[in-house]
Amino acid sequence: MTAPDADRRVGGPAIATVALTRRFGDLTAVADVSLTVPYEEIFGLIGSNGAGKSTLIKMLTTLLPPSSGEARVCGFDVRREAAEVRRHIGYVQQLLSADGALTGYENLLLSARLYAIPRHQRAARIAEALEMTELTDAADRLVHHYSGGMIRRLEIAQSMIHHPQVLMMDEPTVGLDPMARRAVHDHVRKLRESLGMTIFITTHDMSEADELCDRIALMHHGRIDIIGTPAALKAEVGPRATLDDVFAHFIGVEIEPGGGYREARRARRSARERRQ
Amino acid sequence: MTASEAIAGYGIQMLGVADAELRKLRHDATEMATRAVQPALWLLLFGSVMERVRGLSGASGASYLNFLGPGILAQSVLFVAIFYGINTIWERDAGILNRYLVSPAPRSALVLGKALSSTVRGLSQAVVVYILSLALGIEVSFAPGNLAAVLFFIALGAGLFSTFSVVIACLVRTRERFLGIGQVLTMPIFFASNAIYPIRLMPRWLQIISRLNPLTYEVDALRKFMLRMPGGRLTVTTDLAVLVIALAVLVAIAARLYPRMGE
Numbered sequence: 028m029t030a031p032d033a034d035r036r037v038g039g040p041a042i043a044t045v046a047l048t049r050r051f052g053d054l055t056a057v058a059d060v061s062l063t064v065p066y067e068e069i070f071g072l073i074g075s076n077g078a079g080k081s082t083l084i085k086m087l088t089t090l091l092p093p094s095s096g097e098a099r100v101c102g103f104d105v106r107r108e109a110a111e112v113r114r115h116i117g118y119v120q121q122l123l124s125a126d127g128a129l130t131g132y133e134n135l136l137l138s139a140r141l142y143a144i145p146r147h148q149r150a151a152r153i154a155e156a157l158e159m160t161e162l163t164d165a166a167d168r169l170v171h172h173y174s175g176g177m178i179r180r181l182e183i184a185q186s187m188i189h190h191p192q193v194l195m196m197d198e199p200t201v202g203l204d205p206m207a208r209r210a211v212h213d214h215v216r217k218l219r220e221s222l223g224m225t226i227f228i229t230t231h232d233m234s235e236a237d238e239l240c241d242r243i244a245l246m247h248h249g250r251i252d253i254i255g256t257p258a259a260l261k262a263e264v265g266p267r268a269t270l271d272d273v274f275a276h277f278i279g280v281e282i283e284p285g286g287g288y289r290e291a292r293r294a295r296r297s298a299r300e301r302r303q
Numbered sequence: 304m305t306a307s308e309a310i311a312g313y314g315i316q317m318l319g320v321a322d323a324e325l326r327k328l329r330h331d332a333t334e335m336a337t338r339a340v341q342p343a344l345w346l347l348l349f350g351s352v353m354e355r356v357r358g359l360s361g362a363s364g365a366s367y368l369n370f371l372g373p374g375i376l377a378q379s380v381l382f383v384a385i386f387y388g389i390n391t392i393w394e395r396d397a398g399i400l401n402r403y404l405v406s407p408a409p410r411s412a413l414v415l416g417k418a419l420s421s422t423v424r425g426l427s428q429a430v431v432v433y434i435l436s437l438a439l440g441i442e443v444s445f446a447p448g449n450l451a452a453v454l455f456f457i458a459l460g461a462g463l464f465s466t467f468s469v470v471i472a473c474l475v476r477t478r479e480r481f482l483g484i485g486q487v488l489t490m491p492i493f494f495a496s497n498a499i500y501p502i503r504l505m506p507r508w509l510q511i512i513s514r515l516n517p518l519t520y521e522v523d524a525l526r527k528f529m530l531r532m533p534g535g536r537l538t539v540t541t542d543l544a545v546l547v548i549a550l551a552v553l554v555a556i557a558a559r560l561y562p563r564m565g566e
Contacts, residue, residue, distance in 0.1 A: 085566070088405050089404075090405060090562075091565070091566050110409075113405055118401070118402075122398035124398025124401065124402060126327075128327040128330060128331065133323065136319070136323075137319055137320070137322075137323040138406070140315050140319025140320075141316055141319055141320070141403065141406035143311075143316055143408070146315075185402070
């Protein structure tokens, strides 16, 4: 496998936003977000449902124009240089969205063509993506017949086929069983190691964030005020604190397994009780 | 990136989109079969009754079915194409659309690729209408030049109306509204054209609308090339110019509206 050429990297970080904001009418979904993600980092964006994670990732993938503020991905402005941004990123969205009416191979062929990969490279890239996600044997089956975990892996294959610098993943393990989740985690790590990709991942699953991410940001009501390594953030809260405690401590509410959140006091109390 | 690389890339992207659509048709062709029913009904039921109506036959006393054949061909292409946009809404709901939109493919390449794929659905309609026409004794021309021209104009018409449909889908955004609007649009486009009766029989106001209707030019072109005794009242250049300009305008509008479906 060839790593994304280092010289394709424009100076500066993989992702940089300054006061990035998105409003929908009266609602401010993303408020004043400034963050920087260096190349080859696995960066986790954590928050409950409705915190603004998907809106933020949609702005970074050029699907949604910001209301104000700035965002650069691989040095390119998401508004003015959208096509360049798209060339450098891969996107795995929350919905299982590979096309069920096509086979796995055909989904990959479409992706390869959308990224204008020249004919003489296509077969090799498709084979590489299939192998990496362990779908070679299922390549000629219609995606209708895939399991959720296989579809997710296929989507990872689709989003890496052009060897993007940055892979954006919006809640990639929601609804997957533990085995499939672990497979996704393994693939994410492999992509970073073998291709040097930067991974930007959103989740409301604390153990996932803890296990996978170099750094995490806590998002709540569209704002991001806390960013750090999982270890540093946990150390700040207490000697045996978990990321759940970190979230409850800084944000004042606790994320439920489903991605909703409970009121602060109850959460803090339970966090205290657990520690005793 | 050089200009030739950009053009080659555009081609790969556009054809890639079209190819994926055709592969879906190949996996499940039932859709094509059910669509053969409607043109059959028009030609068999409507055509054979209206054949008896004086004034509908051509000036030279030619049969009404000869007049109707190309009209029904154009109509069946229209009816297939006009609902194409519901795919766009479905793909948005299924998340498939975002996969297209996060790719670097120019938005017009995406829209043109979809339009191109819908021409193939249109071509399958042509096969059905030709078979029926032969059975009904319509004087169909099989000269290779004529067949090629018919295929070309069907492709143009299918591309045009499917792109129009995508524009509507981007504006109404939900399946329910789209189906309602689709029904509302099909009939006026069909009846306010020269597809099933000559424009000269229409009241003045309807004549004006018919002349603004791209379907009229589609039918006019088909009458020239589908029949052994060419019909049509306008020049091929006029037909071609109107259809190409309409397609270009619609693709430009669709390429602007399409990305908003991802928001």
